[in-house]
Amino acid sequence: MSLQFLADGLFAGALIGLGAVGLTLTYSILRFSNFTHGDFISWGAYLALGVVSALTGWIGPAARFMPFSFGWPLIVGGLFAMALTGLLALALDAALFKPLRRTGHGIVMVIASFGASLALRAMLEFLFTSEPAYFSRAIQIAIPIGFGIRVTPDQAAMMGLALVVVIAMHLLLTRTHIGRSMRAVSENPALARVVGIDVAAVIRATWLIGGALACVSGIMLGLTVQIRPQMGFDLLLPLFAAAILGGIGSVWGAIIGGLIVGIAEAGAVQVIGSEYRSAVAFVLLIAMLLVRPRGLFGVREG
Amino acid sequence: MIDLLGYGAFFLVNALIFGVLCLGLNLQWGQTGLFNVGVAGFAAIGAYASAILTTPEAAERIGGFGWPILAGWLAAMLIAGAAAALVGLATLRLRADYLAMTTFGIAVTIQVVALNATALTGGPFGIAFIPRPFASLAETPIAFNAANLALTAAVVLGLFLVLETLTRSPWGRVLRAIREDEAAAASLGKSVNFYRLQAFAFGGAIMGLAGAMQAHFIGFIAPDNYLSILTFQVWAMLIVGGSGNNRGALIGAVVVWALWSLSSLAVGTFVAPAFQARAAALQIVAIGMALAVILLVRPRGLVGERATVSRDVEALHDEGAPAHEPVRD
Numbered sequence: 173m174s175l176q177f178l179a180d181g182l183f184a185g186a187l188i189g190l191g192a193v194g195l196t197l198t199y200s201i202l203r204f205s206n207f208t209h210g211d212f213i214s215w216g217a218y219l220a221l222g223v224v225s226a227l228t229g230w231i232g233p234a235a236r237f238m239p240f241s242f243g244w245p246l247i248v249g250g251l252f253a254m255a256l257t258g259l260l261a262l263a264l265d266a267a268l269f270k271p272l273r274r275t276g277h278g279i280v281m282v283i284a285s286f287g288a289s290l291a292l293r294a295m296l297e298f299l300f301t302s303e304p305a306y307f308s309r310a311i312q313i314a315i316p317i318g319f320g321i322r323v324t325p326d327q328a329a330m331m332g333l334a335l336v337v338v339i340a341m342h343l344l345l346t347r348t349h350i351g352r353s354m355r356a357v358s359e360n361p362a363l364a365r366v367v368g369i370d371v372a373a374v375i376r377a378t379w380l381i382g383g384a385l386a387c388v389s390g391i392m393l394g395l396t397v398q399i400r401p402q403m404g405f406d407l408l409l410p411l412f413a414a415a416i417l418g419g420i421g422s423v424w425g426a427i428i429g430g431l432i433v434g435i436a437e438a439g440a441v442q443v444i445g446s447e448y449r450s451a452v453a454f455v456l457l458i459a460m461l462l463v464r465p466r467g468l469f470g471v472r473e474g
Numbered sequence: 475m476i477d478l479l480g481y482g483a484f485f486l487v488n489a490l491i492f493g494v495l496c497l498g499l500n501l502q503w504g505q506t507g508l509f510n511v512g513v514a515g516f517a518a519i520g521a522y523a524s525a526i527l528t529t530p531e532a533a534e535r536i537g538g539f540g541w542p543i544l545a546g547w548l549a550a551m552l553i554a555g556a557a558a559a560l561v562g563l564a565t566l567r568l569r570a571d572y573l574a575m576t577t578f579g580i581a582v583t584i585q586v587v588a589l590n591a592t593a594l595t596g597g598p599f600g601i602a603f604i605p606r607p608f609a610s611l612a613e614t615p616i617a618f619n620a621a622n623l624a625l626t627a628a629v630v631l632g633l634f635l636v637l638e639t640l641t642r643s644p645w646g647r648v649l650r651a652i653r654e655d656e657a658a659a660a661s662l663g664k665s666v667n668f669y670r671l672q673a674f675a676f677g678g679a680i681m682g683l684a685g686a687m688q689a690h691f692i693g694f695i696a697p698d699n700y701l702s703i704l705t706f707q708v709w710a711m712l713i714v715g716g717s718g719n720n721r722g723a724l725i726g727a728v729v730v731w732a733l734w735s736l737s738s739l740a741v742g743t744f745v746a747p748a749f750q751a752r753a754a755a756l757q758i759v760a761i762g763m764a765l766a767v768i769l770l771v772r773p774r775g776l777v778g779e780r781a782t783v784s785r786d787v788e789a790l791h792d793e794g795a796p797a798h799e800p801v802r803d
Contacts, residue, residue, distance in 0.1 A: 199571070205571040205575055207578075272770065275773070279507070279509050279570050279571075280769060282509060282571065282574050283713070283765075284766050284769050287710070287762045287763075287765035287766050288762060289762075290703065290758055291758065291759045291763050294756070297751070297752070297755035298756050298759065301751065301752065409582050412579070416575065448586060448587075448590060450582055450583070450586050454579035454582065457576065457579055458576065461565055461576065465572065
């Protein structure tokens with residue numbers, strides 16, 4: 173058996189992990205499972221595509237960074253799109269979730285997010301049709317890196333990016349004021365409010381960060397596979413599985429959960445074929461809920 | 475005119491089958507507060523179970539049991555109910571959100587199985603030649619649709635009466651007590667998880683019945699019928715009608731299905747074929763936003779739940795001079 177599935181699984185796992193970090197943060201701070209998170213991933217990819225085509229349309233085609241399939245427009249476009257996806261999440265919060273938070277029923281927000289998810293996805297289908305889109309049609313030659321494993325330059329670059337993003341997230345949550353406030357609110361919102369933490373600012377930061385990370389994972393998926401309106405929603409189950417596996421609220425847990433889900437999916441494809449790939453996440457999720465519902469790194473079940 | 479009547483009957487059969495799905499969801503969510511995002515999955519289980527058991531032999535898949543339709547319906551309820559019980563056993567003791575994620579996962583998984591377990595489900599091509607009730611009348615569509623409407627209405631009425639009785643029974647009161655205050659219900663000695671499991675399994679069985687009814691009325695099923703859009707439609711119906719109220723669940727089903735069918739008709743009639751896929755997407759955006767607006771503006775829905783008031787309080791009102799309506803939330 174070739175070890176290629178490990179590399180593929182790690183890559184898929186990294187992008188699942190990045191998505192799951194946003195999901196786990198919104199869950200632990202806003203206390204509801206947000207079904208729109210998958211659609212933030214799709215929107216992030218389309219927004220990046222939009223900015224990139226606007227840039228290249230405006231200045232003309234840019235040279236690629238050999239051996240990668242992309243040049244500086246994707247980097248600039250990606251940064252813009254991260255901000256835009258964060259703003260999209262903020263806007264959705266202002267229009268829908270904030271008023272619902274006041275009425276105070278957590279599960280109603282889940283229903284609302286389910287409806288919003290469908291609307292966001294259908295909006296993409298309306299704007300871009302369900303035909304797949306691509307950042308680049310350049311064909312990448314996979315380079316052997318030993319042990320019979322081949323990796324495309326784009327995949328390697330995206331893995332590096334994922335690592336940088338995770339370390340940045342870790343520093344943000346442990347070393348900055350807003351990061352510490354976020355952790356405080358996730359531990360105990362009432363107590364955090366009492367000691368004077370600006371909960372509204374924490375909620376804004378959570379949406380911005382969650383949206384931006386979703387965008388990164390959308391770009392990773394778009395660059396290596398393709399961009400479709402359904403792509404994020406199809407990732408939702410792996411995202412939930414990763415967040416629960418790692419323990420709700422834990423950033424490193426979400427990343428490790430993502431890697432486990434990614435590798436398990438890639439391994440299962442080797443054994444039972446690709447048809448049942450999307451059931452793997454479900455099996456992991458159920459197994460974890462039965463054995464250890466607080467997850468690998470979760471602190472409590474409350 | 476005859477055509478219109480026939481279409482009206484056809485429309486009502488479909489709407490009432492959605493009504494059955496809503497009644498199942500209302501038992502789970504409206505009465506007990508159990509959040510199920512896998513409605514499509516339980517409907518699919520019922521549809522496939524009944525279809526496999528009742529269809530004549532087919533070369534490409536397991537089958538040829540040739541059961542009568544009614545037996546297929548009962549098996550659909552049993553199997554979907556058992557599936558719901560299994561999901562419930564795994565997740566009902568955990569936070570409500572975990573039930574949401576798990577039911578979402580089971581719907582995705584069932585769809586994947588329906589798509590790929592070709593030997594059992596016929597794969598992407600689905601199952602055809604599912605026996606239809608009153609198939610002998612199929613020559614005259616109006617008679618066929620009217621007979622099916624009578625049958626569907628009878629099932630809905632029976633189910634409605636059973637659920638209304640259950641809702642008013644001590645059992646129904648325990649469910650609402652759990653929904654409102656789990657700790658209080660537990661402190662009164664009610665086994666919270668067992669009651670929840672019963673409500674969840676029974677609700678799942680009702681959804682399975684609806685799936686089977688739909689499969690037999692249309693005569694053909696395919697995995698694409700059971701995407702998350704179906705779950706979403708049922709939720710929209712229950713919320714528009716008024717969750718917690720069986721009458722509201724049925725009204726919501728008819729109203730939302732009417733809006734959905736009318737807008738589909740408008741898209742089909744007025745939009746150029748090249749843009750129909752886009753217009754259909756816009757239709758979904760509109761329904762999604764409508765659901766969000768209703769949640770924000772009128773969370774009780776059209777009918778809403780009747781306030782439950784102790785009979786002592788009612789007696790007090792009867793004696794006291796200005797009898798007035800109990801305060802509603």
